[in-house]
Amino acid sequence: MDFDFNDDQRLLKQSVDRLIADKYGFAQRQAMSAEPDGWSRAMWQQFAELGLLGLPFDEAQGGFGGGPVESMIVAEAFGRGLVLEPYFSTVVLGGGLLRRAADAPMQAELLGQIASGELLVAFAHVERHSRYELCNVATIARRQGSGFVLEGDKSVVLHGDTASKLLVTARTAGGTRDRDGIGLFLVEVPGEGVSVRGTRTQDGLRAAEVSLAGAVGIPLGDPGSALPVVERVVDEALAFLAAEAVGVMSCMLDATVDYMKQRKQFGRAIGDFQALQHRAVDMMVLLEQARSMALLATMLSGSEDAVERHEACAAAKVQIGRSGRRLGQEAVQLHGGIGVTMEYAVGHYFKRMSMIELLFGDADFHLSRLAAAGGFSPDRGS
Structure with missing residues (x-):
């Protein structure tokens, strides 16, 4: 290929x-x-x-x-x-x-x-109870006249504090975890019944807590069958995050190798010690494993086969999460105390990597889903 x-x-x-x-x-x-x-x-x-x-x-x-x-x-x-x-x-x-x-x-x-x-727009989907399940939606959309009004709370709305429009998932029918009955609604900000409280996330970015109390929502498509669209866009988002993580990890590796060449202990650069060279090689292997899975997710993120697309992106998220955590830990340890200071970049890269690991499901979540589906085989359909 x-x-x-x-x-x-x-x-x-x-x-x-x-x-x-x-x-x-x-x-x-x-x-x-x-x-x-x-x-x-x-x-x-x-x-x-x-x-x-x-x-x-x-x-x-x-x-x-x-x-x-x-x-x-x-x-x-x-x-x-x-x-x-x-x-x-x-x-x-x-x-x-x-x-x-x-x-x-x-x-x-x-x-x-x-x-x-x-x-600027933001996707308001996550709720405090939902964990990583995309179908777990308790926010309610009630029809009122020719439109809908929304009631509920959304958490960790990425950059929701500067968005002028929110794309909100809300339930028009069914139970809290039913796949059917979920709609996608466009909500203006600021607007009546919309409260937005911005916060800074651990990686230095922004998010918001959003409260909806009678907010007017314009439905996008069928107000009861938005979940497949949400799942497809989230798969595309997972592929994007996997590629971003490769960029983050490559910088952590480069910074660590450079530091090992400069930092001296016992009269010589610490990079001269074979044990530390082995740890740097292990970091490189973790990066290349993550890169391979990010490429796979990229290639299949546009697939019309929903099962193939989701499994590829979930598998990439598993590898990205595990490689990123291990590589980040090694980078911080090999830097010593400076690795966790605000004035040095490595700690900020590790924070971003930690956030990427958690967005739309951590490694354990996606691994359990893949296991329940019988595992992942890229050539299953061939």
């Missing part, structure tokens, strides 16, 4: 790599984190000018028609830069839901605004 990029993909990689290298050094990131939103509006506009915000959308939707490979390129670069901006929440999650659930006029309007940098 040919894993080489085509000319357009190579150009994209060069452009985004150059942007992150020039504009997203660790000191620059720290300065952006101190801005009022917790990220840089100026950098967001640079993403728009470079075409990154419209990358996965069709040209008719104001985008550039990029696919999973293009998203992987961006994700890996963003992982290396520890990007703070709401790309994952607005473009990957919000944009993904809109292009798969909204009607054509709404897609043309809202996706075009996302691509130009005008619109």
Whole structure:
């Protein structure tokens, strides 16, 4: 199989790599984190000018028609830069839901605004009791006249504190864990019945707690059968996170190897000691295992076979979670005390890796799902 990029993909990689290298050094990131939103509006506009915000959308939707490979390129670069901006929440999650659930006029309007940098959206799905089950939704959507009103609470809404529109899952029928009866609704922020409280997450990004008390919601598609769309977009999000994690892990490995060459103990660089060289090699193996699974998830994230797509992305999440945790622990230990200081980048990479591990299900959650399904075989359908 040919894993080489085509000319357009190579150009994209060069452009985004150059942007992150020039504009997203660790000191620059720290300065952006101190801005009022917790990220840089100026950098967001640079993403728009470079075409990154419209990358996965069709040209008719104001985008550039990029696919999973293009998203992987961006994700890996963003992982290396520890990007703070709401790309994952607005473009990957919000944009993904809109292009798969909204009607054509709404897609043309809202996706075009996302691509130009005008619109920020957030996916309000997680509830305190739901753990990682996508069908576990207790928020209620009641029909009122020709529309719906929503009642319930959503937690850890990524970048929900700066979004002007929320995409909210709510139940129109059935029990709390039923697959049927879940709708997807567009909610304006600020709006009557909507309360948003922003918080900073452990990796330096932003999230929000959202309370809905009679908030007006516009249904996207059938208000009782949104779960398959949500599952598909979450699979695409898992592939994006896997690629981002590869970028994060590659930086932790590079920083650790560089430090081992510089840090001296007993009159020589600690990288000269064979035992520590073996640990660095183990880190490289963990990275390459994660990279292989991220490539697999990328290739299958666009599959129309829901079972194949979900199993590939879940398997990648298992490997990413386990490789990332182990590699991060090794990076911090080999750096010693400096590895956990706020002034040094390695600890921030490990924090982001820890957050990626937990988003939309940790390794144990996805492993148990794969085990219940009889395991994962990439060539099952061949």
